[in-house]
Amino acid sequence: MPEFTAKDVQALRQSTGAGMMDAKKALQENGGDFDAATKWLREKGLAKSAAREDRDNSQGTVAVSVVDGVAAVVELKCETDFVAKSDQFSTLVQEIATLVAVDGEEAAAKKADAIDDMKVVLKENIELGRVVRIAAAEGNVVDTYLHRQDGRGVLGVLVELAGGSPELAHEIAVHIAFTKPTVLSRDDVPADEVAKERETLEGITRAEGKPEAAIDKIVEGRLSGWFKERVLLEQDYVKDEKQSITQLLGGASVVRFALVAIGS
Numbered sequence: 001m002p003e004f005t006a007k008d009v010q011a012l013r014q015s016t017g018a019g020m021m022d023a024k025k026a027l028q029e030n031g032g033d034f035d036a037a038t039k040w041l042r043e044k045g046l047a048k049s050a051a052r053e054d055r056d057n058s059q060g061t062v063a064v065s066v067v068d069g070v071a072a073v074v075e076l077k078c079e080t081d082f083v084a085k086s087d088q089f090s091t092l093v094q095e096i097a098t099l100v101a102v103d104g105e106e107a108a109a110k111k112a113d114a115i116d117d118m119k120v121v122l123k124e125n126i127e128l129g130r131v132v133r134i135a136a137a138e139g140n141v142v143d144t145y146l147h148r149q150d151g152r153g154v155l156g157v158l159v160e161l162a163g164g165s166p167e168l169a170h171e172i173a174v175h176i177a178f179t180k181p182t183v184l185s186r187d188d189v190p191a192d193e194v195a196k197e198r199e200t201l202e203g204i205t206r207a208e209g210k211p212e213a214a215i216d217k218i219v220e221g222r223l224s225g226w227f228k229e230r231v232l233l234e235q236d237y238v239k240d241e242k243q244s245i246t247q248l249l250g251g252a253s254v255v256r257f258a259l260v261a262i263g264s
Contacts, residue, residue, distance in 0.1 A: 045120030164252030
């Protein structure tokens with residue numbers, strides 16, 4: 001029989017989150033070798049976790065990081081808010097965000113083993129969600145906003161500005177978090193979507209019995225409202241609706257932005 005003690009079993013349990021019998025069997029199967037037993041448990045756990053991959057994982061945590069003018073936002077997905085709010089889960093997603101800011105989006109793959117280990121320990125369908133990185137061009141500024149709910153990040157925003165300050169970039173990021181635009185300018189909305197919406201609005205307006213001569217003007221007005229919901233530069237500033245985002249920007253311009261939210 002391989003030689004290992006009850007303390008070895010306990011240490012393996014604490015390290016991996018495995019049950020006592022599983023930890024004992026892992027050590028037996030691997031001649032008491034702690035590292036081999038850890039790997040064995042992980043492989044067995046991952047085999048079981050494959051059955052979880054079709055389970056809904058619309059919960060999770062979002063983290064942001066800024067390092068030397070580079071911002072990153074990362075989403076780590078799971079099944080329950082209980083897991084999403086755990087310290088180990090939050091720590092891991094923050095580590096990934098910082099790694100991405102420093103080394104690039106592909107660097108998130110370096111934490112694949114840590115994610116796999118967490119699947120085993122927490123017994124949930126855990127996977128990396130969206131990963132976005134913005135490196136500010138020379139002379140530009142970048143800032144972030146993280147919206148927290150019940151102790152975890154649920155929505156993260158990155159914004160790059162040209163000709164503006166970090167404080168202004170932050171204000172724009174906060175605005176984006178609350179209004180959730182999908183594009184920067186009207187030109188970014190696909191033409192077929194615009195055509196489809198215009199057709200729908202025209203049908204609605206005709207059904208309301210509006211005068212034929214007024215239909216085009218009414219449709220354009222309603223289409224402007226539709227754009228306002230989606231287009232950042234068309235919106236009124238959420239903290240002062242008498243001021244538009246374009247006015248708030250002054251001489252600055254939004255180069256790009258990213259929004260990542262749990263469950264979207």
